[in-house]
Amino acid sequence: MTLASSLAPATPRVGFTSHPWVRFGVRRLGRLLVSLWVLVTASFLMIHLIPGDPVRAALGPTAPAALVKSKRAEMGLDDPILVQYWHYFQHLFTGDLGTSLVSRLPVSDIVSQRLPATLQLALLAFLVAVAVAVPVGVLVGVLTRRGHGRRTELTFTTGSVVLGTIPDFLIGVGLVYVFGVNLQYLPVAGNETADAYILPVLSLAIGPAAIMSRIVRVEMVSVLQADFIRTARAKRLPSLNIYLGHALPNALTASLTLGGLFLSAMVAGTVLVENVFAWPGLGSAIVSSILNKDYQVVQAIVLIYGSGVLLVNTSVDVALALLDPRSTIRED
């Protein structure tokens, strides 16, 4: 850009950049990029923070010194750390995640082979959780609105607190015991058949569903006391329209913010649940890789999980802004 053009009056540009949506987009994108940079740096540093020689650890104490040396050279571990850092970024941008020290396979192959199973599990579980939590939360919210249903409220709250506190892998073990061992209704390992999805998805979904439905209820109860609900009643709209058309969108904004946290927690929750059900995803891969000291694979999977979480959080922010335009304005 020339000096002249940068000095020229820039009214349209000011108008554009001061638009709330543009500022919102820039801010969120900036936050995402900074977080991604932190994540990549952390995963890069991981291999350097491990006490001792990661290559020696992976190849085992019996591996010949020459092999360790050549591997180190191949991975560039002997270069100055800043050079390594630079190469790490370069490789990431070309999709090169390195080679597994243990299986000798390209890490990108391992990841692309296992990622779909994990994504399926997390997404299905999230859909199930939302599909259960929203109707339950709305229903209980309506039943327990101002001065109604104290007993229902207590039962529901206690139940959902307890359910929401149980970690997913324990729910998984319980489900395995009931449906796999006792009733022998459902398969408890792998993902070959459709019914094999049921137990893993349930163990991942139950806790978040309980917590989310509690949030939806609290939000519903408070929204139902709002003035604009009285306005909607004054318009004599059908109750269903008032609850779903007027109250729910307002209750969902807050629910979605908190719900988004559970979505990212669910992404991470797959690690444990996959290990309960021998699910051939990233979660079981990362654990076996940690145990095998296959650090290149661990590094890559940490990166994938981390960016998954960041993307989920950013999408939640964007969805929230679309649903409730005030929130974008308010932050300015």
Add this chain to the structure above:
Amino acid sequence: MRRWMRVLRTPLGLAATVLTVGVLVLAVVAPMLWSDEADAVDTSNILAGPSGDHWAGTDNLGRDIFFRTLVATRLSVELALAATAIAVVAGLILGGASFLLGRRSGRIVSAGINIAVAFPGILLALFFAVIFGVGATGAVLAIGFAGAPTMGRLTQTLVASVEARDYVAAARVAGVGRVRILVRHVLPNIAEPLVVNATIGAGGALLSFAGLSFLGLGVQQPKYDWGRLLFDGVGSIYVNPAAALAPGIAVLLAGLAFNLFGESVATSLGLSSAAGVPLRADDEDEGNGSLTTEGQPATSSDDTGSDLVLDVRDLRVTFPGPSGPIRAVRGVTFSVRRGEAVGVVGESGSGKSLTALAVSQLVDDTGRVEASRLELLGTDLRTGGPKAHRHLLGTSLAMVFQDPMTSFNPTRKMGGQLAEVARHHQGMDRKQALARAVDRLRAVRIPDAEKRAKQYPHEFSGGMRQRAMIGMGVMGNPALIVADEPTTALDVTVQQQVLELLRSIREADDVALILISHDVTVVGEVCDRVLVMYAGKIVEDLPAEGLATIAKHPYTRALVAAVPDMDTDLVRPLAVVPGRPVDPSEVPPGCAFAARCPLADDHCREVEPPLATVADGSRVACWHAGEPLALDEGTGELVEAEAR
């Protein structure tokens, strides 16, 4: 300490406390009592199911699972507490750092915390587990550091809340160093919520630890915690399910105990936990109720003239209260003619708003509405339940509420909110309804109505919203507009516009108006007739122009006297109505106003005066109606005039 004891009052809190104490006791005594049983190898009895000798069966070396689970309590709790301690200390350092480092560096620290908090704990734990290595020590460090960002954020929030307090500012002015301020003034004041959240965190750490050990990344044999037992037990779940269930249940109970104990303490202390999810909504209203409109069946009575828009007889609104029913409206009778503007004045709590809501069938359904007659345009609103008169009410009755800022749905466009009325009650499709909405917005003088219809409520100014609210009311063809303090929340200049708009709409279509206001001047200006309410009853009903001249009730006269005008001598105190309004849960016998009335005598305090019609068609409920009063120049109160 007494506040902490409140935990024991709720069933959940009590159960959590008992369990937590139980787990801690077990952690201390179990290894002392049962270590031998837990380690006794019985090769003749490998992987056996539950039996009298082994309640939860045995493992692959024939060791008793039940005793191993009990003994594992200590290691599990120890590791969880160690991890929690690391999390708290690291969190305090992180959170305190942003306080100590001052503004600029502090922001970097808190940005770092915010980024780290975005990652789920299990992911952080795995990351650190790789760095610190597989094993119990590595897992303690991993879970501790994984919990640090959350604790850091919590500390930061708490510090920030205390930082603004006077004593911190005073210490700073006195030149006390930042470290000293933090340790002496800030930390002691945030200790309580920190301890509570650490307790919840300990529950989380216990469960996370079980998770890591379950993955084989935590405690390694021959040591064992619950997670390790679970890991071994799940491997043989088909042979002996109890080997997985026993440690699983132990983890669950202990984790829940810490977690719920912390949450319950937080609730009883009135703190919000880091989870930020309230355990219960804070609506404290007791009791239950339903919308009922009881009374005699509708009778088409003789005096239901065709020009009556609204006819109300003996309207009562009652709410259930902690000490008996709250009688907010106690028998109100009035009618509104076509095109007539009726003002309702009274102090807050006089029942004027509730009267309006009851007439419009909008009383919260915890309240009970009764009337011997309640007719809108000749239709009995008491019959047929809430759905029966939806279309009539939706099109013939318009409501305008006090606060235009909160009375629109913030997530919907203005046009759509107006159009809804036409779609539901006039059978229009989306397009027609929207066109009607734009037309109505234009009718209430909103400039550029087409563009405005596509905007959200927050893009409207207060006065414009109130006009839009009136526009929403005239989507149908209202015969009656009920406006509850429509100008109270508005600027004085905007008030006049809104009143003017109401007036023009009324004149154009001969629409009746019920205007509820505490402002006698506004009512006198806009209305034909005024109902003065006190303690849930009409005490006077008179022509608006007679407010200043022919008002007979001492309360009306006090209200009028309380309004300053151009002639008010500003040196003297402004006139006031002495005393406090009546508490609707304890309405005294006799005249409710007697306690505040300069004319009251024993008769007034015993017998309630009826609302009697006086010569010129107005009504008044007072035994001393029209007796002279004088303004006490000193106090600004009306007093009994000396010359009777």
